[in-house]
Amino acid sequence: MSTAFIGLGAMGYPMARHLAAQEDTLVWNRTFARAEAHEAEYGSEARPLTELAQADIIFSCLPTSTEVWEVLRALDGYLMPDTVWVDCTSGHPAEAPRQAAWLKERGVAWLDAPVSGGVAGAEAGTLTVMVGGDAAALERVRPRLAFAGKTVHVGGVGAGFAVKAVNNTLLAVNLWAAGEGLAALKAAGVDLSAALDVINASSGRSNATENLIGQRVLTREFPATFALGLLAKDVGIGLDLVATHKGSAPLLGQTAGLYRAAERMVGAAEDHTAALKLIEQMNDVELT
Amino acid sequence: MSTAFIGLGAMGYPMARHLAAQEDTLVWNRTFARAEAHEAEYGSEARPLTELAQADIIFSCLPTSTEVWEVLRALDGYLMPDTVWVDCTSGHPAEAPRQAAWLKERGVAWLDAPVSGGVAGAEAGTLTVMVGGDAAALERVRPRLAFAGKTVHVGGVGAGFAVKAVNNTLLAVNLWAAGEGLAALKAAGVDLSAALDVINASSGRSNATENLIGQRVLTREFPATFALGLLAKDVGIGLDLVATHKGSAPLLGQTAGLYRAAERMVGAAEDHTAALKLIEQMNDVELT
Amino acid sequence: MSTAFIGLGAMGYPMARHLAAQEDTLVWNRTFARAEAHEAEYGSEARPLTELAQADIIFSCLPTSTEVWEVLRALDGYLMPDTVWVDCTSGHPAEAPRQAAWLKERGVAWLDAPVSGGVAGAEAGTLTVMVGGDAAALERVRPRLAFAGKTVHVGGVGAGFAVKAVNNTLLAVNLWAAGEGLAALKAAGVDLSAALDVINASSGRSNATENLIGQRVLTREFPATFALGLLAKDVGIGLDLVATHKGSAPLLGQTAGLYRAAERMVGAAEDHTAALKLIEQMNDVELT
Amino acid sequence: MSTAFIGLGAMGYPMARHLAAQEDTLVWNRTFARAEAHEAEYGSEARPLTELAQADIIFSCLPTSTEVWEVLRALDGYLMPDTVWVDCTSGHPAEAPRQAAWLKERGVAWLDAPVSGGVAGAEAGTLTVMVGGDAAALERVRPRLAFAGKTVHVGGVGAGFAVKAVNNTLLAVNLWAAGEGLAALKAAGVDLSAALDVINASSGRSNATENLIGQRVLTREFPATFALGLLAKDVGIGLDLVATHKGSAPLLGQTAGLYRAAERMVGAAEDHTAALKLIEQMNDVELT
Known part of the structure; x- marks a missing residue:
């Protein structure tokens, strides 16, 4: 009995560490040196992709459903019955039934299991996991979700x-709206730190005002932990x-358009909070 | 040395109770029976409006700046120098300098001091107070803000x-966006309680998802504590x-339009969370 | 040499009349009595679907690309090389290359050729045809587009x-914006006929203000010539x-959401101009 | 009997020419050399502002209602009873009753009479004039509106x-929507001139697609005849x-926000069609 983990990006790398601390864990990454580093650092085993098919649970954590399809096809002929595939990608709901059906033909169960909590949550092993798919498959997998702080079965x-x-779309709306509101306050000469302090003790607060704007925007740091281009994709x-x-x-329709603009005009690789740099240009103020 | 409180509505009534527990407090309300009830219940003193001018701090807590102007004019000739007027109304920023100037001509200092925290916060005496105006006037008043849990000086x-x-506008956006997102999840067959549970442990969470939608919308209770018409006014x-x-x-511009529609189509006196009933109609789903 | 026409709806019925006046025309419709009526009225020949495959040009004019796929599959095995398929459906750009490839395997050329001009234009034979696909195929077909007043090759x-x-999306935006603007003027006590008269002589005019609102909305007639549900689909x-x-x-993203709401709240089968009935509810005015 | 004209800007200069060709016309402009040039060119009489009060009809055509107030105050004490003041400014509806009342106290009638048709219409004397105010005053003035092609009394x-x-707001919406739609077509590889040709023969057409985008945007000329900053003001x-x-x-609420962004990011003095340069940046395409 062993676990496999495909995709050691900013999220996957620390997620797989928690698995490796608990059981035998095979890892693979397109840039393979990153898999070898993981083995050296955390005692996982870096292996060729096809060898990961021998695990009874296979996790994937990739940029989009497109990359998941690439991996699935590369494993065609290697997958073994009674495996459970747990896709932690922020994937597309329309792809899930197609991927589940493709795996079912090969005897493999599917769970879509994207996570929330960011790099910090991944490192702490406290991610929130939202799971779609068969309840029995989830129960089989649940004890082995070593990176999870909270796991919820939300449907098929x-x-x-x-x-x-939807969660990330709400993040996007709440963040953008806060940016527009703070830009208006800045133009009116209000101290933004004080305003944020008040809002965070009031009814307008959100994760964006509590944990992002004060720490990343007002400081001008914009640390790139979750890329603007990925958030724009999620809103799409x-x-x-x-x-x-x-x-x-x-409202979500407008927001999708605004984030595509920010992705292009600010940069897809920037932190998602840098979307507010576009609002700064639109208002000719600096959010400090 | 005594305090006066004008406007014993859903918020003002419990706010004035905290003042009365601390010092001599004169109260007035347009429907005067409500002032008499306050006196009977909390030991304040119900008095004709003009007598409230003898207090050294006068609080007002009224529906809009228009009603504040009416009260000010009614007190013309009665106001005494060195009084501080503390307006807890969710007033209009453009009226504040006019009202402050009018009071200054009569020797009275002005603070705009709207509150956040709802009826529950007013009853608990834990309101957040956001104060604009002269810092010295605030320092004089601060020890006597018996209803406040947190007081922040945000500017002039x-x-x-x-x-x-801006805070209430963000509440409006976050609430509406959550409604649109949950309507999409409902149409997709997702369990909304589970979804809300996940979102509240994830990056898309807001005060609206944490404290309003689960308690007021999914339960179909929509208890009328903060009227939809007042929120629409605040977004305006x-x-x-x-x-x-x-x-x-x-984004705020679109939101303002949507809330005016909800105010008309759902009802101005409904709870602000009932705005989501319009989203239900727009999507032909029920948010349960 | 003969022509075939599939889909005798509100647009297709008069379009096929112009073809039948010019050359031998085979017609088919799902409700076949409508094809027989066309034969009786205009001298076309109502035939079983598979017999239409013998024509060298086959026109289709159906509600969506989904129905076009159904017809294509029903004709599999009957289609003949060197035919040109001209799809006048308001179809989906993503389906066109798939349908073109499917036909190419069977030796048939594809042109997407949706039309604009409404039922009146179809009856007059003055439709605007916007054609995508191979230029040589278009040149072969061009002399036989008997229903066209103007034909433009817009790309592949x-x-x-x-x-x-995009054209229909602009119609949707222009129509909705005019509705919002006129609702504001109505609330301000302005005479809407006079306002429309002025706008139609000014820079804010559009097809919606010139040909739709005065004739269909202010008159309260809303004649159902182009269904609201189909316009909502086109904006999608x-x-x-x-x-x-x-x-x-x-802006288009917001508009898409508003039309889906109107489709549900006013009725998918209503005339597209009845979308303004939702604006009337949102503003509590009547556009008269 | 003579006419006065205040404000010889891009519109006013040619408007006053038509008046001067018909009757004695006194002119004034803040930059007075422009008034002298008008006298030299068209036979009007350049006079100090206060002397214009002797005319029985006084036209004003200024950037905003603020400048109209400045002129009114400068004429206080000079205005004569039975004069009609005709304000062709694109003024603010909330200022009109205040200005009308101020003039009425001085015996002067008020008409708000903004125009549409652009510089070309002003030069040709074919402007559309939309008039608010007293019908009798309008009848007195109507024969002397030498610059008008069409005059409509729209209300009080x-x-x-x-x-x-509202007209200019519709212009703004129609123009922006067309920009978003054409940007999508450009990204899809469609020829924009052909697309515009089709749209202008179809239901999505507007003054923006018929007279602005082909002539000003696709050509990259953006001739500055109507400033983007003034259009953003009008939408406001x-x-x-x-x-x-x-x-x-x-929809208008979102549009107002987008034009304020364009005003800042493209330039308030640019032609209003240059708003589409922002859409180009948002989409990383060029509308050619």
């Missing part, structure tokens, strides 16, 4: 991706979810 | 109103603030 | 659908086009 | 300004009108 295949997309997924069901979400 | 005259308007003030400085706030 | 496969989706296609290229279109 | 005092603000007035009546206009 794709429900995990859907909740993640959120809007796709709305469109799939012919939903009406005019 | 009008800055308190500005921060309050937020947008006025943006316009005053020729600011760019496209 | 799918470009016709893309332009149609427009937004899909934006998303495909990670474009930034915040 | 301020109604002319209201219609002008439109939104003020909405707010005055607690109206719901979410």
